[in-house]
Amino acid sequence: MKILIAIGSKQYSKSTLNLGMKVAQAFNAKTTIIDVGEKISEFSSQLVELAQDQMESWDFDPPGVDVLEWAFNYLSDNSLIDSKQIETGFPKNRLIDDGEDRKLVYLSGTVCEDVNLILRNGDIISELREEVQYGGYDVTIVGKSQKRNMSHDLLQYINSSILVVNQYNNEKFNRVLLPIDDSPGSMKAAKYGIRVALAYNIGIDIFTVIDNGVSTEDDSLKVSKILKLIRRSGVDHTYLEEEGDPVEKIIEKANDDKIIVMRASTMSPIKRYFKGSKPLSVMNKCNVPILIVK
Amino acid sequence: MLGFSNLSLSNFLFWATQKRWFIYAIIIGIILILLPHPQGLSDQAYTSIVILITALILIIKEPIPLPAIAIYILLTQIYGGIDSADGIAKAFMNDAVFFIMGSLMLAVVIIRQGWDSRIALGILKITGNKTSNIVFGFLSISAILSSFIGEHTVAAIMLPIGMTLIRFTSSDTEKVKNLAAVILFSIAYGCLIGSVGTPSGGGRNVIMINYFNQSGLSLSYFEWMKNMYPFVLIQIPIVTWIIINTFKPEYKILDSSVRKLVIKVAKSRSMTGRNTITVMIFILIIIGWIFFSERFGLGTIALTGVFLYILGGFVRWNDLNKHTHWGVIILFGATISLGTSIRSTGAALWLADQVIILFGSMMEMFPFFSDLIVILITTTMANILSSSATVAVLGPITMKLVPDMMHIGLVTAASSAFGYFTAVAAPACTIVYSSGMIKSNDFLRLGWRIGLVSILLLIVYVNTYWRFIN
Numbered sequence: 001m002k003i004l005i006a007i008g009s010k011q012y013s014k015s016t017l018n019l020g021m022k023v024a025q026a027f028n029a030k031t032t033i034i035d036v037g038e039k040i041s042e043f044s045s046q047l048v049e050l051a052q053d054q055m056e057s058w059d060f061d062p063p064g065v066d067v068l069e070w071a072f073n074y075l076s077d078n079s080l081i082d083s084k085q086i087e088t089g090f091p092k093n094r095l096i097d098d099g100e101d102r103k104l105v106y107l108s109g110t111v112c113e114d115v116n117l118i119l120r121n122g123d124i125i126s127e128l129r130e131e132v133q134y135g136g137y138d139v140t141i142v143g144k145s146q147k148r149n150m151s152h153d154l155l156q157y158i159n160s161s162i163l164v165v166n167q168y169n170n171e172k173f174n175r176v177l178l179p180i181d182d183s184p185g186s187m188k189a190a191k192y193g194i195r196v197a198l199a200y201n202i203g204i205d206i207f208t209v210i211d212n213g214v215s216t217e218d219d220s221l222k223v224s225k226i227l228k229l230i231r232r233s234g235v236d237h238t239y240l241e242e243e244g245d246p247v248e249k250i251i252e253k254a255n256d257d258k259i260i261v262m263r264a265s266t267m268s269p270i271k272r273y274f275k276g277s278k279p280l281s282v283m284n285k286c287n288v289p290i291l292i293v294k
Numbered sequence: 295m296l297g298f299s300n301l302s303l304s305n306f307l308f309w310a311t312q313k314r315w316f317i318y319a320i321i322i323g324i325i326l327i328l329l330p331h332p333q334g335l336s337d338q339a340y341t342s343i344v345i346l347i348t349a350l351i352l353i354i355k356e357p358i359p360l361p362a363i364a365i366y367i368l369l370t371q372i373y374g375g376i377d378s379a380d381g382i383a384k385a386f387m388n389d390a391v392f393f394i395m396g397s398l399m400l401a402v403v404i405i406r407q408g409w410d411s412r413i414a415l416g417i418l419k420i421t422g423n424k425t426s427n428i429v430f431g432f433l434s435i436s437a438i439l440s441s442f443i444g445e446h447t448v449a450a451i452m453l454p455i456g457m458t459l460i461r462f463t464s465s466d467t468e469k470v471k472n473l474a475a476v477i478l479f480s481i482a483y484g485c486l487i488g489s490v491g492t493p494s495g496g497g498r499n500v501i502m503i504n505y506f507n508q509s510g511l512s513l514s515y516f517e518w519m520k521n522m523y524p525f526v527l528i529q530i531p532i533v534t535w536i537i538i539n540t541f542k543p544e545y546k547i548l549d550s551s552v553r554k555l556v557i558k559v560a561k562s563r564s565m566t567g568r569n570t571i572t573v574m575i576f577i578l579i580i581i582g583w584i585f586f587s588e589r590f591g592l593g594t595i596a597l598t599g600v601f602l603y604i605l606g607g608f609v610r611w612n613d614l615n616k617h618t619h620w621g622v623i624i625l626f627g628a629t630i631s632l633g634t635s636i637r638s639t640g641a642a643l644w645l646a647d648q649v650i651i652l653f654g655s656m657m658e659m660f661p662f663f664s665d666l667i668v669i670l671i672t673t674t675m676a677n678i679l680s681s682s683a684t685v686a687v688l689g690p691i692t693m694k695l696v697p698d699m700m701h702i703g704l705v706t707a708a709s710s711a712f713g714y715f716t717a718v719a720a721p722a723c724t725i726v727y728s729s730g731m732i733k734s735n736d737f738l739r740l741g742w743r744i745g746l747v748s749i750l751l752l753i754v755y756v757n758t759y760w761r762f763i764n
Contacts, residue, residue: 042360043680044446044724046619047401051450051725054405058454060461063730126312157308159301269304 001029004137004160006036006128010070013143016165017074019289020141021112023163026199029138030113033071034131037064037121064119065092068105071117075107081115082108095119100134125153132160139163139291151283155264155292156273161192163291164283167256173289176204177258179250182222185263189293190226193261194233196291200259203236207253209246247281260290315355323348332644339641341374346632346641346687353625354678360621364628376635385631390504392593394497394682395623399600400579401447402617403609407572411559413439414455423552425473425543429480430534432456436484437530440722441491441523442580448488449722452481457729458558462551467731473548474731475541479740483533483714485722490711491526493518493592494583498685500592501630502707505689508634511700515584515592520763521704525755532751533744540740568608575602629686637690646694657696662757665705668692669749672709677719681710705756712748714741 005020007013017033024031040048052062061069072090075081085091085107095103103119120127132140141163142154154162178193180186190206197204208223230237242249254260265277272280279292298306310317323344331340345367352363371382413435421431432452440448456477464470489495493503493515506513579599583592603609636642649667650657657663672692675684685707692706693699713719717727717734726732 040728041718041724042356042619043622044718044721046617046622047398047446047450047721048725048728050401050405050617051446051453052728054410054450055454055457055729058410058458060454060457063728123312129308153311157304157311159304269300269307273307 001027001139002135002137003027003029003031004128004131004135004140005031005033006124006140006142007033007067007071008035008143009067013067014074015167016141016143017071019163019165021075021078021080022199023139023141023196024112026195027139028112031109032116032118032131032135032137033068034118034120034128035064035067035071036124036127037119039122061092062103062119064121065095065103068095068117068119072105072107075115080110080112082110125150125157128154129157129159132158141165152276152280155277155280155283156269159294161264161291161293163289165289167287172257173200173259174202175258176200176202177250177254177260178204178206179246179253179260179262180206180208180223180226181263183263183266185266185293186222187226187229189261189263189291190229192291192293194230194235196259196261197235198233203238204230205238205240205253205258206230207240207242207249209249210241210243247278247285250282251286254286254288256288258288260286260288262290262292264292264294313357315351315357319348319351319357322351334647335644336640338374338376339636339639339644342371342376342632342635342639342641343645345370345374345376346636349629349632350679350687353629353680353683360619360625364621364624367625367628367632371632371635376639382631382635385634386627388504388630389591389593390497390501390630391623391627392591393494393500393596394593394626395618396593396596396600397444397447397494397497398618398623399614400576400596400603401444401450402614403572403600403603404443404447404576405450406609406613407569408562408565409569409573410451410455411562412565413451414458414555414559417455418552418556423547423549425476425546425548426534426538428459428548428552429476429538429543430531432477433480433484433487433534433537434530436481437488437491437526440485440488441495441526442583443576444494445485445489445496446721446725449481449485449725452485453478453726453729455555456481456726457731459548459551459555460731462554463545463548470544471731472541473543473545475736475740476537476543478726478729478732479537479541479736480534482720482722482726483537483740483744484530486711486713486720487529487533488526490708491519491523492583493587494580494596496711497626497682498710499707501626501633501682501685502689502703503592504630505633505637505693506700506703508637509693509699511703512588513700515587518704521760522708524759525708525752528751528755529748532747536743536747537740540743541736571606572603572608575599575606575608578602626682626686629683633686633690636687642690643694645691649695662753664696664702665753665756666749668695668702668705669709669712669752672706673712673745673749676710676713677715681713681720685710701756701760705752708752708756709749712745714745714748716741 003024007016069090076086091105095105097103105117107115109115128140137160139161140158144164144166176193176197178190193204227239262279265272265279267277283290326344349367368382372379417431417435421427436448436452460470460474460477463473493499503513579595582595587595653667672684672688689706692702696702715738717723717737
C-alpha cells in the first residue's frame with residue numbers, strides 16, 4: 001500500500017497531516033508527503049530559478065523547503081520517523097534533486113514503512129496526477145480546497161483513491177459511515193472502511209439507500225457478502241436500509257462526527273465529466289473527511 | 295465507448311482540460327477565419343490579425359509550452375499565406391532577438407560575480423539606517439542598474455540583499471510584513487522604472503528601435519537616454535513616497551540589522567581579479583552599446599560580451615545553456631515576426647484606423663488623447679502579457695496611429711514598463727514574489743496607485759519635456 005499526503009502550508013495542513021499519518025499507520029503504508037508550490041509563468045521560470053540559486057548563496061531556502069521542514073518536525077515530534085534521523089534534524093542541505101523537477105528527502109518510518117518528503121512546483125492537479133502515476137499510489141490524501149472544480153478534478157483525474165480531509169477533529173470522530181450498494185466497488189470500500197475503523201478503534205455504520213424503493217435478490221446477496229466481511233473483521237457495526245436521495249441521506253447520516261468511506265462512481269469518465277457523480281456531490285456538500293475508494 | 299477504456303477516456307479528458315485554452319483559441323481562430331472579412335482589409339492582413347488574437351490567448355494562458363506557441367505563430371503565418379517560409383524566417387531572427395538572447399546570458403554571468411555584496415555596502419554607506427532612506431536607496435540603485443543591465447538581472451542581485459536585511463530585523467515574518475513589502479517592492483518597481491532609461495534596459499526597447507529602423511527612423515543610445523532618462527529620475531522619489539505610504543514599515547530605523555548586514559558582507563569573499571575583469575568586460579559592453587550600437591546593433595554587442603565571457607572561461611557553456619530560456623527567445627523571435635507581418639500586410643494600419651475612427655475626434659480635440667489611448671492599451675497588455683511581447687505586437691500598430699512615429703513608439707516602450715499590477719507582469723515582479731514575503735494582492739494594492747501616477751506623469755512628461763527638447 002502506498003499513500004500520498006498533499007500539504008500546502010503550515011497554517012492549513014496540520015489536520016491533513018494528522019489524519020494522513022493516522023491512515024498511513026492503519027495501512028502500514030509507504031508514505032510520501034508532498035508540497036506542490038505555486039506554478040511560475042514559463043516566461044520567468046528560469047530567471048526565478050537563477051534568483052533562487054543566488055538566494056541559496058545567502059543562506060535562504062528555496063520556497064517550499066520550510067513546509068517540508070515543518071512536516072519533518074511534525075514527524076519528529078510524533079516519533080513517526082527513525083530516532084537517528086530525528087537527532088540529525090531536517091536534512092535541508094541533502095535535498096535530492098532527481099532531475100524530474102522534484103526535490104526529495106528519504107526517511108525511515110517507525111509506525112509505517114518509509115516516509116518520503118517531496119517538493120514540486122506547478123499546477124496542483126497535474127503534479128499530483130503525475131506523482132500518483134510515477135509512484136503508483138493507492139490513496140491520495142488532500143485538504144479541502146476553496147478552489148472551484150478542485151474536488152471534481154481530483155476525482156476525475158487522480159488515478160487513486162482520494163481522501164479529502166475537510167474539517168477533521170481527532171477526538172470528535174466516533175464512527176465510519178459506509179454507504180454501500182451492489183456494485184463491486186462497495187466491497188473494496190468496505191475493506192478500506194474496516195482498516196480505518198480498526199485504526200481509530202471505532203465502529204462502522206453501514207447503510208444502503210434504495211433509490212426506487214425496490215431491492216433485488218441479487219443486490220441483497222452482494223450486500224450480505226459485505227456485511228459478512230465486516231462481521232468477520234470483528235468491528236462493531238450497524239446496518240440500516242433507507243429510501244430516498246442517496247446524497248442527501250449520506251450527508252444527513254454523516255452529521256459532523258463521522259468519516260465517510262464510499263466507492264467511486266462507476267459511470268464512464270465522459271458522463272462523470274458532464275453530469276458529476278454522487279461521490280462528487282457528497283464531497284462538495286459534506287464537512288467531514290471523505291474517502292472515495294477507486 | 296468505441297472500444298476506449300475508461301483510463302484512456304480519462305487521459306483524453308485530462309489532456310482536453312489542460313489544453314482547453316488552446317482548443318478555445320483554435321475554435322475562435324476558425325470562426326474568425328470563416329467570418330466575412332472587414333472591408334479594406336486584405337486576406338493576408340485579416341489572417342495576421344486572427345493569428346495575433348489566437349497567439350495572445352496562448353501567450354496569456356500558456357496552455358502549451360512557449361516554444362510550441364512560437365512554432366504555432368510561425369507555422370500559421372506560413373500556412374496562412376502571409377509570407378513564404380524564407381520571408382517569415384528572415385523576420386524571425388534579428389538584432390532584437392540577439393539582444394534578448396545576449397541579455398539572458400549576461401544575467402547568468404553577472405549574477406554569479408558577487409556584485410551583490412559590493413552593492414549592499416554601497417547602498418548602506420549612502421543611505422545610513424533610516425528605513426525611508428534605505429527604501430529610496432534600494433529603489434534608486436535598482437532603477438539605475440536596470441536601466442543598463444536588464445531588470446531580471448538586477449532583481450536577482452538585489453533580492454538576497456533585501457531579504458537579508460528583513461531577516462536581520464526579525465525572523466518572525468509577521469512582525470516585518472510591511473518592512474518586507476517596502477523593501478521588496480522598491481527592488482521590483484525600481485527595476486521596472488529603470489528599464490526604460492536606456493535601450494539596453496529591456497528587450498522591448500530594442501524591439502522598438504528595430505521597428506524604428508524598419509520605418510526608416512534612427513535613434514541613438516544617447517538620444518534615447520536624453521528622451522527617457524529624466525522620466526526615470528522623476529519617478530524614483532515619487533514611487534518611493536507611494537511605497538512607504540502604502541505599506542507603513544514597522545521599523546523607522548534599521549540600526550542593528552544594517553550593522554549585521556555590513557558585518558555579513560564584510561565577511562563574505564572579497565573581489566578577485568577575475569571578478570574585476572568581468573566588471574571591465576561589462577563596462578566595455580556598455581561603452582559598446584553607447585557608441586557603436588547604431589552601427590552594429592545592441593544585440594550584436596551583447597553577444598560579443600557573452601563571447602568574451604565564454605572565451606575567458608568566466609562562465610561555462612553548460613551553465614549558460616541551463617539558465618537561458620531558449621523557449622522565451624524563440625517566442626520573442628516569433629512575436630517579432632508576427633509584428634512585422636502585421637505591419638507589412640497593412641493590418642497595423644487598418645487596426646490603427648479603427649482606433650482613429652473610434653477616438654479620432656477626441657484625439658483632434660486633445661493632443662494628448664492618443665498618448666492616453668496608447669498608454670492604457672499598452673499598460674493593460676503588459677500586465678497580462680510579457681512586456682516585450684506587448685511591444686512586439688503593439689508597436690507596429692501604435693506607430694500608425696499618429697504621424698510622429700518616434701513619439702508614439704517611445705510612449706509605447708515607456709508604458710510597457712508599467713507592469714505594476716500583477717506578480718506575473720514582469721520577471722522582476724515574479725522574482726520578488728517568489729520570495730514568499732509578499733502576496734499577489736499586494737501588487738494590486740500598491741500597483742494601481744503607482745500605475746495611475748505613472749500614467750499621468752508620462753502624459754505630462756511627453757507633452758512638456760519632449761516638446762521642450764525636440
